[in-house]
Amino acid sequence: MSNSRKEQESHNFDQIASEWNQLDVAAGTGIIYSRLLHNKVTPQRYTAVDISQSMVDLYYAKLKEVLETLPSDSLWTEAYKESNTIGGIVMHVCEHVARNCLRLTEREDELGTGFEEFFPNSNMTSGELLAVFESQLREWSLIMNRYIQHELSLEEEHLHQLYHLVEHTGYHLGQIIDRAQGVLGTKFDFYGKGLNESYLRSKIIGDIDAKH
Incomplete structure (x- = not known):
């Protein structure tokens, strides 16, 4: 395809999407590729920012509120016979984040086996469990920032x-929130507190603009 044709198609697409946001993700319409190119934001960099913000600014904030609200003695109680506990599920997620750190830094040879069944029990308090998750997420965020800053190349497998x-x-x-609501007998109002897709989109755009 010639450059002139590419430019014309890009122009036509922008005309159609003139009312869309630069990074129209929250509405489910996807990335406006031509506008990313115009702002010299590579799809790989956008993806790194998008995923990083999802994990740090949305998922972590929700998990933090749940763990700070939930009594510690309910963390390690089975919802039904042989079910995974809330604490065990949090530790399972921590382990996945840790494994992702190894993959992102080309250390797959250090990956252990049995991850699918890793839902350990413990006597950690809510605060201790949150500290473990925060520490692991901090390590992951530092690695992701290297991709955002183009220090590392984000490949298709990544x-x-x-x-x-x-x-x-x-x-x-979702499992953790649902079980916690069952324990507490009330629902978390994440949307009302601003922990929603509109908030996430604003964070993504702000982060890209700040680091552009």
């Missing part, structure tokens, strides 16, 4: 791993 991490974390976070 993208598969990262999207799986976000999907997997979101799935288990």
Whole structure:
């Protein structure tokens, strides 16, 4: 395809999407590729920022509120016979984040086996469990920032791993929230507190603008 044709198609696309946000993600319409190119934001960098913000600014904030609200003695209580405890699920997510750190830094040879069944029990308090998660997420965030700053190259395999991490974390976070609400007998109002997709989109745009 010639450059002139590419430019014309880019122009036509922008005309169609003139009312869309530069990074229209929250509405589910996807990335406006031509506008990313115009602002010299590579899709890889956008993806790194998007995933990083999802994990740090949305998932972590929700998990933090749950753990700070939940009595510690309910963390290690089975919801039903042989079910995974809330604390065990949090530790499972921590382990996945740790494994993702190894993959992102090309240390796959250090990966252990049995991750699928890793839902340990413990006597940690809510504060101690949150500290473990924060520490692991901090390590992951530092690695992700190296990708955002182009110190490391985000390859296709990394993208598969990262999207799986976000999907997997979101799935288990939903489990944790649902079980915590059952224990507390009330619902968390995350949306009303601003922990929603609109907030996430503003964080993504702000982060890209700040580091552009």
